[in-house]
Amino acid sequence: MADSNGQRVRFYQVGSFAAGNRLLDPEQRTVQARMDRSNTLTSGHRACQGCGEALGARYALDAAMRATDGKLIAANATGCLEVFSTPFPESSWQLPWIHSLFGNAPAVASGVAAALRAKGREDVRVIGQGGDGGTVDIGFGCLSGMFERGDDVLYVCYDNEAYMNTGVQRSGATPPAARTANTKPIGREHPGNQFGQGKDLPRIAMAHGIPYVATATVADLHDLERKVEAAMELHGPRYIHVFVPCPLGWGAAAADTIKLARLVVESGLFPVFEAAGGEVVGVSKIRHQVPVEDYLKPQRRYAHLFGDPPRTDVIERLQAIADANIARYGLLDGETA
Amino acid sequence: MNGKPYAITLDVGTSLANKTGSWRTERAVYVDRMPPCNDACPAGENIQAWLYEAEEGEGGYESAWRKLVEENPFPAIMGRVCYHPCETACNRAQLDEAVGIHSVERFLGDEGIRQGWQVELDAEPSGKRVLVIGAGPSGLSAAYQLTRLGHAVTIYEAGSLPGGMMRFGIPQYRLPRDVLEAEVQRILDLGVELKLNTTVDNALEAMREGGFDAAFLAVGAHIGRRAYVPAGEADRIVDAVSLLESMEGEERPQLGRRVAIYGGGDTAMDAARTAKRLGATDAVVVYRRTRERMPAHDFEVEEASEEGIEMRWLSTVKHFEGGKLALERMELDESGFPQPTGEVEELEADSLVLALGQEADLSLLDGVPGIEVSDGVVQVGPNMMTGCEGVFAGGDMVPAERTVTVGVGHGKKAARHIDRWLRGEAFEPGPRHELATFESLNTWYYSDAPRTVQPQLEAARRASNFAEVVAGLDEESAVFEARRCLSCGNCFSCDNCYGVCPDNAVIKLGEPGELYEIDLDFCKGCGLCVAECPCGAIEMVPEQI
Numbered sequence: 044m045a046d047s048n049g050q051r052v053r054f055y056q057v058g059s060f061a062a063g064n065r066l067l068d069p070e071q072r073t074v075q076a077r078m079d080r081s082n083t084l085t086s087g088h089r090a091c092q093g094c095g096e097a098l099g100a101r102y103a104l105d106a107a108m109r110a111t112d113g114k115l116i117a118a119n120a121t122g123c124l125e126v127f128s129t130p131f132p133e134s135s136w137q138l139p140w141i142h143s144l145f146g147n148a149p150a151v152a153s154g155v156a157a158a159l160r161a162k163g164r165e166d167v168r169v170i171g172q173g174g175d176g177g178t179v180d181i182g183f184g185c186l187s188g189m190f191e192r193g194d195d196v197l198y199v200c201y202d203n204e205a206y207m208n209t210g211v212q213r214s215g216a217t218p219p220a221a222r223t224a225n226t227k228p229i230g231r232e233h234p235g236n237q238f239g240q241g242k243d244l245p246r247i248a249m250a251h252g253i254p255y256v257a258t259a260t261v262a263d264l265h266d267l268e269r270k271v272e273a274a275m276e277l278h279g280p281r282y283i284h285v286f287v288p289c290p291l292g293w294g295a296a297a298a299d300t301i302k303l304a305r306l307v308v309e310s311g312l313f314p315v316f317e318a319a320g321g322e323v324v325g326v327s328k329i330r331h332q333v334p335v336e337d338y339l340k341p342q343r344r345y346a347h348l349f350g351d352p353p354r355t356d357v358i359e360r361l362q363a364i365a366d367a368n369i370a371r372y373g374l375l376d377g378e379t380a
Numbered sequence: 381m382n383g384k385p386y387a388i389t390l391d392v393g394t395s396l397a398n399k400t401g402s403w404r405t406e407r408a409v410y411v412d413r414m415p416p417c418n419d420a421c422p423a424g425e426n427i428q429a430w431l432y433e434a435e436e437g438e439g440g441y442e443s444a445w446r447k448l449v450e451e452n453p454f455p456a457i458m459g460r461v462c463y464h465p466c467e468t469a470c471n472r473a474q475l476d477e478a479v480g481i482h483s484v485e486r487f488l489g490d491e492g493i494r495q496g497w498q499v500e501l502d503a504e505p506s507g508k509r510v511l512v513i514g515a516g517p518s519g520l521s522a523a524y525q526l527t528r529l530g531h532a533v534t535i536y537e538a539g540s541l542p543g544g545m546m547r548f549g550i551p552q553y554r555l556p557r558d559v560l561e562a563e564v565q566r567i568l569d570l571g572v573e574l575k576l577n578t579t580v581d582n583a584l585e586a587m588r589e590g591g592f593d594a595a596f597l598a599v600g601a602h603i604g605r606r607a608y609v610p611a612g613e614a615d616r617i618v619d620a621v622s623l624l625e626s627m628e629g630e631e632r633p634q635l636g637r638r639v640a641i642y643g644g645g646d647t648a649m650d651a652a653r654t655a656k657r658l659g660a661t662d663a664v665v666v667y668r669r670t671r672e673r674m675p676a677h678d679f680e681v682e683e684a685s686e687e688g689i690e691m692r693w694l695s696t697v698k699h700f701e702g703g704k705l706a707l708e709r710m711e712l713d714e715s716g717f718p719q720p721t722g723e724v725e726e727l728e729a730d731s732l733v734l735a736l737g738q739e740a741d742l743s744l745l746d747g748v749p750g751i752e753v754s755d756g757v758v759q760v761g762p763n764m765m766t767g768c769e770g771v772f773a774g775g776d777m778v779p780a781e782r783t784v785t786v787g788v789g790h791g792k793k794a795a796r797h798i799d800r801w802l803r804g805e806a807f808e809p810g811p812r813h814e815l816a817t818f819e820s821l822n823t824w825y826y827s828d829a830p831r832t833v834q835p836q837l838e839a840a841r842r843a844s845n846f847a848e849v850v851a852g853l854d855e856e857s858a859v860f861e862a863r864r865c866l867s868c869g870n871c872f873s874c875d876n877c878y879g880v881c882p883d884n885a886v887i888k889l890g891e892p893g894e895l896y897e898i899d900l901d902f903c904k905g906c907g908l909c910v911a912e913c914p915c916g917a918i919e920m921v922p923e924q925i
Binding site: 056057058060061062063064065066072073075076078082084085086087088089090092093094095097098101128132133134135264290296297298299300301302305 | 391392393394395396397398399400403435436824825826827863864865866867872873874875876878879880882883884885888890892893899901902904905906907908910911912914
């Protein structure tokens with residue numbers, strides 16, 4: 044599938060890294076390169092400039108729409124994605140879309156799937172989606188139930204690593220050392236969010252033994268779309284965890300959204316992989332490895348690590364996390380998972 | 381009441397009513413930047429544009445070739461002999477290796493010859509006649525461009541064959557003569573009249589006698605510069621230009637088994653490699669400075685060394701007596717200038733080749749009013765016109781670097797100015813775009829692809845014959861090489877901007893080539909499209925507030 048540099052197509056100027064490529068067969072270009080893409084999340088939404096979540100949601104849902112011939116229903120958790128897309132009476136959604144509560148999106152999606160089954164509508168597919176707050180914290184019980192019952196839903200989490208909509212409070216997905224509204228760096232003892240296990244939801248999902256689990260980022264569109272399509276080929280509970288930088292919450296430039304998603308992968312801090320039945324079956328290799336500093340520095344939520352004197356001890360601990368990911372998933376060339 | 385359920389007071393609408401473009405303080409604007417290859421090309425080729433066509437593969441070769449020959453009628457020659465400053469400037473060199481532009485050019489040129497592609501003339505005949513003096517690269521280039529602009533051109537050439545230094549200066553192992561002849565013939569086939577063995581004594585008189593409206597002089601620089609070397613009667617001294625020129629005759633020059641070449645330019649390398657091919661067992665280049673200060677191009681020195689040419693650095697020739705050269709050792713002073721040391725060593729030699737530079741024979745300008753000559757070359761204005769109205773000049777006889785490509789560029793430039801001058805107008809070149817720097821690119825998106833190196837004849841085999849040293853690329857490698865182009869500064873339809881806009885504010889207008897537009901109703905000015913454009917073809921421009 045990919046050569047040692049992660050290239051899926053060689054000799055084609057931009058290979059398969061860019062959205063499209065005039066030299067490629069149209070079928071090999073991304074859904075996002077197509078003039079007839081669904082634009083499920085259309086213009087006029089109120090997401091911040093350079094919003095990674097708006098991008099991730101359109102990428103995932105457009106791919107799912109194409110995979111299902113447009114027969115798709117989405118259930119959305121409360122969060123930025125819901126707030127910025129549907130201020131009454133406007134909606135940015137160009138597919139059937141339902142919002143109920145913060146914590147029950149997986150349950151609502153399960154209900155929609157059950158209703159469709161009762162009506163014999165096997166052609167219509169269901170997606171549940173939410174941010175990391177609605178998924179790893181508040182909706183976690185409903186999500187685990189959805190997995191465990193075997194409901195026919197693809198759940199997509201857009202992970203921007205905190206509660207952004209309410210003012211950047213930490214979630215179970217906030218990384219260590221990150222500054223949020225309630226993990227302010229104070230003195231040497233409290234350098235931002237605490238170190239610990241956090242909630243590694245892709246691995247928790249895998250522990251349920253469900254048919255398909257994958258991670259992806261907005262920096263690799265081909266990979267993200269392929270995973271959504273693969274998930275739509277299957278039935279039963281499926282889970283995709285998409286890394287979506289948040290310029291506002293992270294204190295990053297709006298234009299750096301995709302760059303940060305690229306760097307988090309290249310540093311090893313966010314492993315990109317897919318798993319079937321609880322076992323890892325594929326990983327995206329690091330193409331040009333970078334130290335974690337390259338990823339941390341452009342973000343003000345880590346500014347306290349680069350003061351005078353810099354917190355090299357904290358940076359080293361973050362590097363150790365990246366190195367552990369690299370070892371666990373075999374992210375460098377020549378290593379296997 | 382409005383008949384709606386409780387709490388619903390407004391109709392459901394789409395967010396398209398919310399014009400988020402009002403948030404913007406900067407807008408994204410598509411731009412064209414000057415690719416460094418085009419910027420560096422002395423012939424003014426639009427390299428990026430013809431590479432773009434060639435990237436298509438088989439279906440694109442002819443359109444690539446047509447784009448190429450708009451600026452340069454000699455792609456097959458150029459791909460072989462040009463020192464490719466385009467590749468020195470290529471941004472890809474900072475990523476892995478420069479795009480092998482010359483090898484793609486050569487492939488296209490050879491394909492053009494193989495397929496017999498011809499240039500079509502579509503200009504209205506102007507009724508004007510232009511005299512070109514000299515059928516070298518510059519004169520032929522001018523004749524070609526002037527003919528395409530509708531003028532009738534006659535070339536007077538003093539020699540017995542066309543090509544100038546391409547024939548009498550560049551050895552066959554670098555430029556096979558069938559390639560030269562095919563590309564020259566294509567120009568003549570356009571209706572250019574070529575008069576060989578026609579020496580011009582006075583340019584102005586020749587113009588008047590022939591009834592020409594303008595003239596372009598490109599007589600080159602064919603006189604080998606001499607240095608006084610005291611020598612015995614039996615000791616043979618020849619100059620490199622005459623040596624290379626005589627290679628085109630029936631009889632091969634006799635140099636003996638041990639040949640010394642005095643000089644450090646490309647011509648010295650050509651002479652040394654030619655001597656080796658003529659049977660010399662020892663060919664030694666004597667140069668008064670060091671390798672670093674040698675004007676010859678690196679690849680020439682490398683290829684020469686591979687063929688067994690020896691180099692004597694920091695040496696000057698004192699005298700040549702009885703088959704022995706006296707060489708004085710030099711030392712560089714603080715300003716890098718070689719100073720004699722008084723230490724002398726001997727080198728046995730059957731002949732000495734002087735490759736100390738060339739001078740132009742400007743006798744055809746004697747008595748022509750307004751002509752200014754300094755440092756042995758004719759001064760011309762920015763429009764390539766000499767001080768004499770209607771008489772233009774270019775190539776090696778004017779102040780410039782002396783290469784085939786510079787000559788071709790002069791010919792083209794002069795042709796455009798002559799054309800406008802004949803029409804009573806002035807030629808204004810278009811505005812030059814800002815340079816596309818490496819920093820303006822997002823190189824993440826390009827496939828990792830090191831350069832395809834052209835196969836070289838094995839050194840031992842090539843040193844004894846005049847077969848072409850560097851072979852061409854096969855088709856697959858040529859396409860591969862073309863596709864390594866980064867398209868610096870100009871959109872190549874990768875759809876990235878269209879893909880990465882979180883607001884769907886990039887409108888794709890159609891299929892590749894039709895490009896994109898920014899929907900200013902919804903563009904929030906985040907700059908993601910600019911940051912993620914691989915080739916730096918979008919920029920952020922502040923809004924007027």
